[in-house]
Amino acid sequence: MRLVILGPNGSGKGTQAKLLKDELGIPHISTGELLRAAARDGTALGREAAPMVESGGLVPDDLVLKMLDERLAAPDAAQGFILDGYPRTLSQAEALDELLTDRPLDRVIELDVADEVILQRCAARFAIEHRRDDDPEVVRSRLALYRTNIPPIIARYRQRGIVATIDGTGEIEEIFQRIRAALSK
Ligand code: AMP
Numbered sequence: 502m503r504l505v506i507l508g509p510n511g512s513g514k515g516t517q518a519k520l521l522k523d524e525l526g527i528p529h530i531s532t533g534e535l536l537r538a539a540a541r542d543g544t545a546l547g548r549e550a551a552p553m554v555e556s557g558g559l560v561p562d563d564l565v566l567k568m569l570d571e572r573l574a575a576p577d578a579a580q581g582f583i584l585d586g587y588p589r590t591l592s593q594a595e596a597l598d599e600l601l602t603d604r605p606l607d608r609v610i611e612l613d614v615a616d617e618v619i620l621q622r623c624a625a626r627f628a629i630e631h632r633r634d635d636d637p638e639v640v641r642s643r644l645a646l647y648r649t650n651i652p653p654i655i656a657r658y659r660q661r662g663i664v665a666t667i668d669g670t671g672e673i674e675e676i677f678q679r680i681r682a683a684l685s686k
Pocket of ligand 1: 510531532533534536553554555557558559560561565585586587588589593
């Protein structure tokens with residue numbers, strides 16, 4: 502199964518993607534994690550992208566697309582994948598369609614969580630873990646970017662009838678069961 506999971510930072514997207522990976526036995530491909538790994542490994546791409554990743558800005562499309570193209574060509578992605586963090590813009594959604602012409606997406610899971618809940622969750626996590634991307638100012642600006650960029654992407658996938666919008670509030674297991682139920686339809 503080829504899936505995209507969409508949701509803002511703090512929506513629980515990464516947690517649900519990991520559960521799905523174990524359930525479905527397909528890789529969880531997070532473009533943010535690929536970029537952080539490339540930076541840790543000191544690759545040319547990692548070094549080029551690092552300043553953007555650290556500031557929370559978007560890494561240029563061509564860089565992310567090249568990295569994603571390579572990752573999706575790996576043998577473990579042949580049976581499917583859970584894509585997390587991509588697409589973030591309409592042009593990325595178009596590029597993804599081109600990349601996947603011979604193996605189109607099956608489903609898009611949109612985690613629906615209200616802004617107040619996102620802000621509360623990130624503030625609570627920031628108080629404990631001090632992750633820079635949970636800083637209230639950073640959360641607010643990334644959330645605004647998400648709310649601006651995501652509607653045309655969702656609309657594109659809705660036209661194909663592949664979107665499942667899932668209530669992302671409640672217990673982790675409860676949310677996971679909602680996703681499972683949606684995928685089995
Ligand atoms: P994430 O782990 O998804 O929050 O991503 C961390 C950072 O990696 C983002 O703030 C961006 O700087 C960069 N990044 C991840 N995915 C993309 C993407 N699809 N397009 C551009 N930049 C991205």
